[in-house]
Amino acid sequence: GQQLNQSPQSMFIQEGEDVSMNCTSSSIFNTWLWYKQDPGEGPVLLIALYKAGELTSNGRLTAQFGITRKDSFLNISASIPSDVGIYFCAGQQGGSEKLVFGKGTKLTVNP
Amino acid sequence: DGGITQSPKYLFRKEGQNVTLSCEQNLNHDAMYWYRQDPGQGLRLIYYSQIVNDFQKGDIAEGYSVSREKKESFPLTVTSAQKNPTAFYLCASSISQGGNEQFFGPGTRLTVL
Numbered sequence: 001g002q003q004l005n006q007s008p009q010s011m012f013i014q015e016g017e018d019v020s021m022n023c024t025s026s027s028i029f030n031t032w033l034w035y036k037q038d039p040g041e042g043p044v045l046l047i048a049l050y051k052a053g054e055l056t057s058n059g060r061l062t063a064q065f066g067i068t069r070k071d072s073f074l075n076i077s078a079s080i081p082s083d084v085g086i087y088f089c090a091g092q093q094g095g096s097e098k099l100v101f102g103k104g105t106k107l108t109v110n111p
Numbered sequence: 112d113g114g115i116t117q118s119p120k121y122l123f124r125k126e127g128q129n130v131t132l133s134c135e136q137n138l139n140h141d142a143m144y145w146y147r148q149d150p151g152q153g154l155r156l157i158y159y160s161q162i163v164n165d166f167q168k169g170d171i172a173e174g175y176s177v178s179r180e181k182k183e184s185f186p187l188t189v190t191s192a193q194k195n196p197t198a199f200y201l202c203a204s205s206i207s208q209g210g211n212e213q214f215f216g217p218g219t220r221l222t223v224l
Contacts, residue, residue: 003153031211042115042201042215043154050211088153092211097142097161098169099213101153 006089006102014110019076021105023089031092032072033099034063038085046087047074079109114138115216117202122221124196132187132219134202143185144203144213147171154201160185189221196223 006023013019023032031050035043047058049065049072056063062075072091076083089102115136124130134143142161146154156169160179174193179185185204189196199220203213 006153033212035215040199040218040220042117042203042217045212045214048212090213097159097167098156099211101155103151103153 004089004091004100004102006105008105009103010106010108012108012110013079015079015081017079019079019083019107020073021087022071022073023091023102024071025091025100026070027093028069029072029091029100030069030094032063032065033090033092034061034072034074035088035090036085037088037104043088076107079107081109081111083107084109115202115204115214117200117216117219119219120217122219124221124223126223127191129188129190130196130221132189132200132202132221134185134187134216135183136185136202136204136216137183138204138206138214139182140204140206140214141182142205142207143179144205145169145175145177145185145187146201146203148199148201148218157187157200196221 004023004025033048034046037043047063052069054065060077064073086104086106088104090099118133144159145157155171157175158177160166176188201218202216205213
């Protein structure tokens, strides 16, 4: 099946730093979702994006739906230790009942 | 409390045995999904169901079976035909057919010895 290209694969940052990660595809998507997964748990939905160019915030998290509809970005400002986890992007194409997932970005925050 | 429950959290089975993983939701969602997650990998879709008594194969359905007799429940059976069953299994649901916001359960870690 199709996959999304998510980068970087992993990030090691200091507490207080800002973080950026992105997801790209060769295909157009109508919806972009960003999830966070803690070890041994299910992913939790952070932000959902539905329109090209849309910029949506959830606390210190901000995500954008790319203008080309082939990419999306997630930024985390002023990181804290509890931001540690794996962040997944997911996209849905028009007419599909399924989500396509990226392989995740593993974030480590050093106190 | 509304949500998705999966049980058990950890499951151990001997090779050659079938095993059934439970997934229940009380969100009144129509659609339910099963994913498999392996270390360092994204989520791969096993089966999904958009409505009671109907389900479709996902990308890696071989060696798995499902049923959807009730709206709230979508159990997954890992059969002995699944060549590499040890993995983390995640169930999700969404409000409607083609629903894009999927909400996940806590997962079941299956280990086949």
